[in-house]
Amino acid sequence: MEKTVKSAVYPGTFDPMTNGHVSLILRGLDIFDEILVAVALHSPKNPLFTLDERVEMAREIFDGKDRIKVEPFEGLLVEYVKERKAVAILRGMRAVADFEYEFQMALMNRRLDRNIHTVFLMTEYKWLYISSTIIKDVARLGGEIKGLVPPNVEKRLYARYGHQPKDKIS
Ligand code: PNS
Numbered sequence: 001m002e003k004t005v006k007s008a009v010y011p012g013t014f015d016p017m018t019n020g021h022v023s024l025i026l027r028g029l030d031i032f033d034e035i036l037v038a039v040a041l042h043s044p045k046n047p048l049f050t051l052d053e054r055v056e057m058a059r060e061i062f063d064g065k066d067r068i069k070v071e072p073f074e075g076l077l078v079e080y081v082k083e084r085k086a087v088a089i090l091r092g093m094r095a096v097a098d099f100e101y102e103f104q105m106a107l108m109n110r111r112l113d114r115n116i117h118t119v120f121l122m123t124e125y126k127w128l129y130i131s132s133t134i135i136k137d138v139a140r141l142g143g144e145i146k147g148l149v150p151p152n153v154e155k156r157l158y159a160r161y162g163h164q165p166k167d168k169i170s
Helices: 019-028 051-061 077-083 096-112 132-140 151-161
Strands: 007-012 034-040 068-073 088-093 117-122
Touching: 007 019, 007 077, 019 034, 019 088, 019 117, 034 051, 034 077, 051 068, 051 151, 077 096, 088 096, 096 117, 132 151
Parallel strands: 007 034, 007 088, 034 068, 088 117
Antiparallel strands: none
């Protein structure tokens, strides 16, 4: 009998991808056979990086990992999940602050398609306090972000802001 591949879609703006995202994707592989990282064109956020840049950075991070695929997507997430025949949407939950937004999205997606389930993983404690937004803010103001994002992302962020960190962390 042919074995079916259980894929989950991990959607987001990824502007840019942080170590919190990376950790969640790798943990997702303990549950699913394949993770499809879906980089959204349409997001309520106003991204610093273009869709192509966000996809390229994510692809560099997972280069050589054949169970992780990075793709851009536009339009409704549930449509993309159906097209890819994925079994679930994977999302990370950092703390209480994320709950309302995540709950809203999960319920709306379920209303749009009752067969699509959202699976949440709690973010690893090391990454609880970071977000793409806070990382961009620190990098923009010349702070050190080493260890919080993959090296290619760190390089791109400082290049985008036209400077290097002012001080190394103590
Ligand atoms: O992690 P993010 O950046 O907050 O992700 C938000 C994202 C991309 C998952 C969400 O905005 C989305 O699904 N956009 C696609 C359009 C869509 O389907 N919207 C309705 C979902 S409630």
